[in-house]
Amino acid sequence: MAAGLRLHLCPRLRAFAAASRPLFATAHSGAIPLPLRRAGPAMPLAACARRGLSSSTAAAPPAEDDDFATAADLRFEPPLQVVKYPDPILRARNKRVNTFDTNLRTLADEMFDVMYNWFLYRTDGMGLSAPQVGVNVQLMVFNPAGVKGEGEEIVLVNPVVYKSAKRLLPFEEGCLSFPGIYANVMRPESVKIEAQDITGAKIKVKLSGLPARVFQHEFDHLLGILFFDRMTMDVLESVREELKNLEKKYEETTGLTSPETADNYKGTKDVFSFSR
Ligand SMILES: [Zn+2]
Numbered sequence: 001m002a003a004g005l006r007l008h009l010c011p012r013l014r015a016f017a018a019a020s021r022p023l024f025a026t027a028h029s030g031a032i033p034l035p036l037r038r039a040g041p042a043m044p045l046a047a048c049a050r051r052g053l054s055s056s057t058a059a060a061p062p063a064e065d066d067d068f069a070t071a072a073d074l075r076f077e078p079p080l081q082v083v084k085y086p087d088p089i090l091r092a093r094n095k096r097v098n099t100f101d102t103n104l105r106t107l108a109d110e111m112f113d114v115m116y117n118w119f120l121y122r123t124d125g126m127g128l129s130a131p132q133v134g135v136n137v138q139l140m141v142f143n144p145a146g147v148k149g150e151g152e153e154i155v156l157v158n159p160v161v162y163k164s165a166k167r168l169l170p171f172e173e174g175c176l177s178f179p180g181i182y183a184n185v186m187r188p189e190s191v192k193i194e195a196q197d198i199t200g201a202k203i204k205v206k207l208s209g210l211p212a213r214v215f216q217h218e219f220d221h222l223l224g225i226l227f228f229d230r231m232t233m234d235v236l237e238s239v240r241e242e243l244k245n246l247e248k249k250y251e252e253t254t255g256l257t258s259p260e261t262a263d264n265y266k267g268t269k270d271v272f273s274f275s276r
Helices: 004-009 011-019 045-051 102-116 209-222 233-254
Strands: 127-129 139-142 154-164 168-174 182-188 190-196 202-208
Touching: 102 127, 102 139, 127 209, 139 209, 154 209, 168 209, 182 209, 182 233, 190 209, 202 209
Parallel strands: none
Antiparallel strands: 127 139, 139 154, 154 190, 168 182, 190 202
């Protein structure tokens, strides 16, 4: 998720990010700021979405060995490049990770570098998911402060949402895979999540405010869902031409036909339904 204009033009956000309580800093000391009791077996949000639920206690689908990323899936070459819409990499399945080694740590470090580095990459983000740098695995990095050396750097692996607030809030989002596009997206104001950290240790926490917003945007990437999938028709209309410009650019630079076209998008009335 891009901070971009929001961080530069909106000091409110910066103050908000600074005032946010640490998310995971104390998670391993047993003094998690918002300790959660497990509400039931975790279930991917995608499954909730298919069932039209905002929260669920239904069982997660059984894990299969072929869901896990291989060494080849986790291979990357620095410097990483941001994958832009409509590259099909953004819609590909992202495998779960079960190897927590130095390679994974290096990937997360490189992703933070891409996320922050405006001068090299023209990025200025608060969050980044692995598929956005061409690695189709369930890994995200984020820092709601959006600035290196400020806020808190969070790496989440294999995240699942097991409860979402019923209350939805609008918020203007950007995305590093959609340079220059900013628009309102409705999302639950808080989510309860489970994930693993970079060492593989389990994390369970409630996120709200800006961290919940950034997390949900990046979590969608891990499900192959892009932020315009969650825009209402009128909001989508305001960015449709810009999406088509990105498609044109993709066709010019790759010589390929765009795998999707904004002409077909119909917007959504419901945060858990999709335009495609
Ligand atoms: Zn994004």
